[in-house]
Amino acid sequence: MSPRITQKIAFSLLFLVSLVVFIPVLFIIGILVSKGAAALTWEFIFSMPKDGMRGGGILPAIVGTLLIVLCSISIALPVGILAAVYLNEYAKDNLLTRIIQLSIVNLAGVPSIIYGLFGLAFFVIMLNLGVSVIAGALTLAIMELPSIITTTRNSLNNVPASFREVSLSLGVSRWQTIRRVVLPNALPGIMTGAILSIARIAGETAPILFTAAAFYVPHLPHSLSEQVMALPYHLYVISTQIPNMPEKITYGTALILVLLVLILSFTVIILRIFFRKRYKW
Amino acid sequence: MVVKIQVNNLNCWFKNTQVIKSLFLSILEHEILGIIGPANSGKTTFLRCLNRLNDLNPHFKSKGEILKDGRNINTIKLETLRQEIGMVFAMPISLPMSIYDNITYGAKQHGIKNKKELSGIVEESLVKASLWDEVKGRLDQPALQLSGGQQQRLCIARTLAVQPEVILFDEPCSGLDPISTAKVEETMINLKDKYTIVLVTNNVKQAARVSSRIAFFLMGELVEIDTANDIFVKPSDRRTEDYITGRFG
Numbered sequence A: 001m002s003p004r005i006t007q008k009i010a011f012s013l014l015f016l017v018s019l020v021v022f023i024p025v026l027f028i029i030g031i032l033v034s035k036g037a038a039a040l041t042w043e044f045i046f047s048m049p050k051d052g053m054r055g056g057g058i059l060p061a062i063v064g065t066l067l068i069v070l071c072s073i074s075i076a077l078p079v080g081i082l083a084a085v086y087l088n089e090y091a092k093d094n095l096l097t098r099i100i101q102l103s104i105v106n107l108a109g110v111p112s113i114i115y116g117l118f119g120l121a122f123f124v125i126m127l128n129l130g131v132s133v134i135a136g137a138l139t140l141a142i143m144e145l146p147s148i149i150t151t152t153r154n155s156l157n158n159v160p161a162s163f164r165e166v167s168l169s170l171g172v173s174r175w176q177t178i179r180r181v182v183l184p185n186a187l188p189g190i191m192t193g194a195i196l197s198i199a200r201i202a203g204e205t206a207p208i209l210f211t212a213a214a215f216y217v218p219h220l221p222h223s224l225s226e227q228v229m230a231l232p233y234h235l236y237v238i239s240t241q242i243p244n245m246p247e248k249i250t251y252g253t254a255l256i257l258v259l260l261v262l263i264l265s266f267t268v269i270i271l272r273i274f275f276r277k278r279y280k281w
Numbered sequence B: 001m002v003v004k005i006q007v008n009n010l011n012c013w014f015k016n017t018q019v020i021k022s023l024f025l026s027i028l029e030h031e032i033l034g035i036i037g038p039a040n041s042g043k044t045t046f047l048r049c050l051n052r053l054n055d056l057n058p059h060f061k062s063k064g065e066i067l068k069d070g071r072n073i074n075t076i077k078l079e080t081l082r083q084e085i086g087m088v089f090a091m092p093i094s095l096p097m098s099i100y101d102n103i104t105y106g107a108k109q110h111g112i113k114n115k116k117e118l119s120g121i122v123e124e125s126l127v128k129a130s131l132w133d134e135v136k137g138r139l140d141q142p143a144l145q146l147s148g149g150q151q152q153r154l155c156i157a158r159t160l161a162v163q164p165e166v167i168l169f170d171e172p173c174s175g176l177d178p179i180s181t182a183k184v185e186e187t188m189i190n191l192k193d194k195y196t197i198v199l200v201t202n203n204v205k206q207a208a209r210v211s212s213r214i215a216f217f218l219m220g221e222l223v224e225i226d227t228a229n230d231i232f233v234k235p236s237d238r239r240t241e242d243y244i245t246g247r248f249g
């Protein structure tokens, strides 16, 4: 076979493989849209559920999920970034830091239901936070820390070493160098990590099952110490626990969950572009 | 003549490889000391000892003492030492910000907040670095839009902006065209009156053009140091002669 033909075959194979990845996504979106689009009305998005959740809207679940996700990311991002900065820029390579790094890698592999049980035991019971937005957000925050730390460290490593040397050679302290040069330039990468975590945790059910999610709360939360409805758990409830559930509500809810993740991701992508423009090299 | 920096029996290692061997050297105030020698002779390592930039490398070890104005540099606060001994790197490294911000970056970190004072520093540094006329109308533009030669002079201006006493140049023209090189050389000569300059260069002719004295490094050792005239007319070591006549290196 001539090299050109081999190359053609290889490329076609690669193309097919990428189709295989793409097709299920298309299917999922297609099914969600065809069965759920009819449910998408302003009323569905902006009103309370009624008739035992068989009618009305899903506003409390949307607000609940948004609250949990935003709280957890605003806890996990600063902690994760600081931890990554410490590990990357300050920590010496010794036994302790190796143990920390090993734990981070292993934490990423723990099944999410274990985080849920940990959250129940630690935040809900031991710290007496009760089943609440804050307990759920903390649980999710712990779950997303490993990926935030890892992506942040990668983006810190991608900032050219020469930038640090220039800054240090001007007599600027290490901390100011990190703050003024390293972090701003690593920000686009850190944002990407945040996007990925948001997309992942917004759909998580197990970690909030015992820590934040309520079966049915037909009003909006007044504080972070209340339990709330949340989209993924609500979806589970209406698909398995409620008889005679109109199909379009189930699919509509699923569609909203997907859209929510997309909107959150887009916001971060736009922020990312904005920061890219300000700090490009 | 006043000794600005005195190096006594300096030895350096990366891991277990010794890269500088019992170096004794004085750098005089307001001279341009040229350092020449083939690649891997330890020229860069020597420069980075003076502002302690090697300390960033966990595998780096050194023995011996370096005195600045008679004071051991290890007893000087790191930030102060590096502000007083500035460095210009081989490749022009502009930070990804505007021309103006590149120059004020260091000064701001050293506590200068006043806008007027900062603008003054920007103009003064750019004038000294012979770049002012080329950029005065576009200080707010990204530094990365400048040509390589302009960026290198921007780097010089950025170093000047923190008011150093000594400036270390590590092959500052290695990536530049002849015209830019000439401008940078002219800048260095103009700076001589106010600053002490150490210039590492892979270009023997450049060393001859700008240096007051020249040191020849070979495999981590200082072979010879003399005035620019003497080292070219009557080198006292055979290896120096071979190198400057282009027989090796």
Ligand SMILES: Nc1ncnc2c1ncn2[C@@H]1O[C@H](COP(=O)(O)OP(=O)(O)O)[C@@H](O)[C@H]1O
Binding pocket: B014, B019, B037, B038, B039, B040, B041, B042, B043, B044, B045, B046, B057
């Ligand atoms: N970061 C480093 N790690 C290990 N070895 C290094 C490092 N930097 C330089 N060296 C070694 O030190 C020796 C001197 O290098 P250098 O000071 O860069 O020489 P020059 O600037 O004269 O070319 C070389 O053998 C080089 O391989």
Ligand SMILES: [Mg+2]
Binding pocket: B043, B044, B045
């Ligand atoms: Mg070098």
